[in-house]
Amino acid sequence: MTKDDMTPILSVDRVTRRFGDLVACRDVSFSLQAGEVLGIVGESGSGKTTLLRVLSGTLAPQAGEVRYALRDRGPFDLYRGLSEPERRWLQRTEWGVVHQNPRDGLRMGISAGGNIGERLMAVGARHYGEVRGAAGDWMAKVELDLGRIDDSPAEFSGGMQQRLQFARNLVIQPRLVFMDEPTGGLDVSVQARLLDLIRGLTRELGVSAILVTHDLAVARLLADRLIVMKDGRVVEEGLTDQVLDDPTHPYSQLLVSSVLQA
Amino acid sequence: MTLVMETERTAPDETYNFAYLDEETKRMIRRAILKAMAVPGYQVPFGGREMPLPYGWGTGGIQVTAAVIGPDDVLKVIDQGADDTTNAVSIRRFFRRVTGVATTGRTVEATIVQTRHRIPESALREGQILVYQVPIPEPLRRIEPREAETRKLHAYREYGLMHVRLYEDIARFGRIATSYDYPVMVNERYLMAPSPTPKFDNPKMTAAPFLQLFGAGREKRIYAVPPYTTVTSLDFDDHPFDVQSWDEVCALCGAADSFLDEVVLDDAGKRMFVCSDTDYCEDRRAAGHVGPEGADEADAPAGKKP
Numbered sequence: 001m002t003k004d005d006m007t008p009i010l011s012v013d014r015v016t017r018r019f020g021d022l023v024a025c026r027d028v029s030f031s032l033q034a035g036e037v038l039g040i041v042g043e044s045g046s047g048k049t050t051l052l053r054v055l056s057g058t059l060a061p062q063a064g065e066v067r068y069a070l071r072d073r074g075p076f077d078l079y080r081g082l083s084e085p086e087r088r089w090l091q092r093t094e095w096g097v098v099h100q101n102p103r104d105g106l107r108m109g110i111s112a113g114g115n116i117g118e119r120l121m122a123v124g125a126r127h128y129g130e131v132r133g134a135a136g137d138w139m140a141k142v143e144l145d146l147g148r149i150d151d152s153p154a155e156f157s158g159g160m161q162q163r164l165q166f167a168r169n170l171v172i173q174p175r176l177v178f179m180d181e182p183t184g185g186l187d188v189s190v191q192a193r194l195l196d197l198i199r200g201l202t203r204e205l206g207v208s209a210i211l212v213t214h215d216l217a218v219a220r221l222l223a224d225r226l227i228v229m230k231d232g233r234v235v236e237e238g239l240t241d242q243v244l245d246d247p248t249h250p251y252s253q254l255l256v257s258s259v260l261q262a
Numbered sequence: 263m264t265l266v267m268e269t270e271r272t273a274p275d276e277t278y279n280f281a282y283l284d285e286e287t288k289r290m291i292r293r294a295i296l297k298a299m300a301v302p303g304y305q306v307p308f309g310g311r312e313m314p315l316p317y318g319w320g321t322g323g324i325q326v327t328a329a330v331i332g333p334d335d336v337l338k339v340i341d342q343g344a345d346d347t348t349n350a351v352s353i354r355r356f357f358r359r360v361t362g363v364a365t366t367g368r369t370v371e372a373t374i375v376q377t378r379h380r381i382p383e384s385a386l387r388e389g390q391i392l393v394y395q396v397p398i399p400e401p402l403r404r405i406e407p408r409e410a411e412t413r414k415l416h417a418y419r420e421y422g423l424m425h426v427r428l429y430e431d432i433a434r435f436g437r438i439a440t441s442y443d444y445p446v447m448v449n450e451r452y453l454m455a456p457s458p459t460p461k462f463d464n465p466k467m468t469a470a471p472f473l474q475l476f477g478a479g480r481e482k483r484i485y486a487v488p489p490y491t492t493v494t495s496l497d498f499d500d501h502p503f504d505v506q507s508w509d510e511v512c513a514l515c516g517a518a519d520s521f522l523d524e525v526v527l528d529d530a531g532k533r534m535f536v537c538s539d540t541d542y543c544e545d546r547r548a549a550g551h552v553g554p555e556g557a558d559e560a561d562a563p564a565g566k567k568p
Binding site for chain 1: 432498499
């Protein structure tokens with residue numbers, strides 16, 4: 001590996017985000033290498049989703065900085081180094097965000113094909129046939145029936161909506177994908193299929209990902225590395241197997257031991 | 263029965279200020295109009311007033327007209343291309359009462375044309391003003407309901423969403439089925455809703471010698487297309503923009519190049535196609551053009567030379 005390859009795609013330095021008196025994230029620091037999948041685990045209210053919003057450019061932190069290495073321009077401070085239109089352009093061209101509730105990530109009023117094509121048209125695609133073709137390819141890649149390309153996602157099941165959300169985000173070949181509880185609210189068998197799919201696609205495309213979850217099984221399956229959050233702080237960080245099999249912080253130990261064994 | 267559209271100047275009703283609105287209000291609207299002309303296609307907010315007719319009847323257009331009209335102007339008002347429909351008649355009567363200006367049905371004689379749904383067929387010239395009544399000024403509204411977001415989309419020129427609407431059209435109907443209020447780019451910068459005019463009229467908007475002003479009363483927005491500004495209809499490379507065409511010609515005047523209305527004549531389904539622009543149709547008939555059913559027409563245009 002050259003030195004250049006070692007530049008992290010995303011580095012977070014002492015990020016703090018408060019809501020009034022409540023501190024949702026306190027002094028969070030970590031970095032993400034290209035191609036790596038980082039899991040953020042912790043209980044409800046530990047600041048996971050707030051941190052994800054800060055990282056994905058939708059919520060400015062009060063202190064600290066988030067640096068992202070742009071495809072051809074190198075690392076930039078997301079909030080102070082980029083203007084809002086630049087940040088929005090970045091979100092459209094290099095990133096994807098998969099929401100816990102597919103309703104937040106899809107346009108329910110337009111067809112499945114339109115939902116996938118929107119990302120392409122947002123970056124300038126103006127050829128209907130090509131947009132349509134790409135939408136069809138991605139329907140197939142996420143194992144959705146091509147015959148439903150013109151149906152509204154409102155008529156899809158939860159698992160199908162979630163797969164459509166992945167297709168919509170991956171169609172632009174992003175470098176970094178943020179996932180907030182991507183399998184939340186799905187039944188176990190659908191979860192397993194979806195996890196397989198996510199794992200296959202992220203490996204195939206070589207995308208980096210940040211995955212927020214409270215489900216340690218999901219984290220073990222997808223994440224290379226884990227950080228454990230409690231009350232807005234990172235209490236433990238390490239390789240997934242290491243953290244899950246040999247947790248050192250009392251809270252991580254509690255978290256691991258509270259998982260129900262089937 | 264023929265409505266008398268041509269009237270001479272008279273004295274306005276003294277009870278009201280000239281053109282109904284007070285001078286300060288008219289000045290405020292004119293400032294908004296100037297800003298709108300300086301930034302073609304940009305929706306300028308203005309302090310819209312209550313008008314003596316309901317929203318949806320043209321309150322935005324009336325306020326714009328009231329702000330630009332002077333005693334020497336000649337006003338024409340059309341609704342769906344016709345001068346003699348309810349909306350057009352009441353707006354014309356309103357301005358007659360509060361300004362006393364001369365009114366006309368003839369496009370060439372008018373200095374200001376207030377319109378709902380159509381751009382007149384006969385080409386307007388430099389110095390004429392076309393005022394549109396706009397119900398929904400925001401072209402992105404149907405896809406993006408958040409106002410704060412649509413303003414950002416305009417500010418950052420992020421218009422990919424509009425193509426999603428066209429995509430949906432083609433996916434569902436095999437072609438771009440949007441036939442009115444067809445989205446346009448103004449001066450290659452702002453996305454604009456041309457009000458509910460048929461897309462047939464879109465090509466008349468680009469590089470036009472006349473001034474185009476748009477007033478939305480309910481949403482309190484004014485926007486403008488100054489003379490000689492490019493107005494481009496959005497499309498896909500493989501589904502280019504196209505206007506409606508008819509197999510028929512106008513039954514009365516035989517015009518093949520004008521926007522036709524389909525009129526159902528009886529319960530048996532008999533129908534005819536006639537020009538939606540009544541002034542254009544009458545002009546053509548006066549010049550001797552006759553359509554397939556024009557000769558039988560009982561109420562031939564009155565007051566016109568054969």
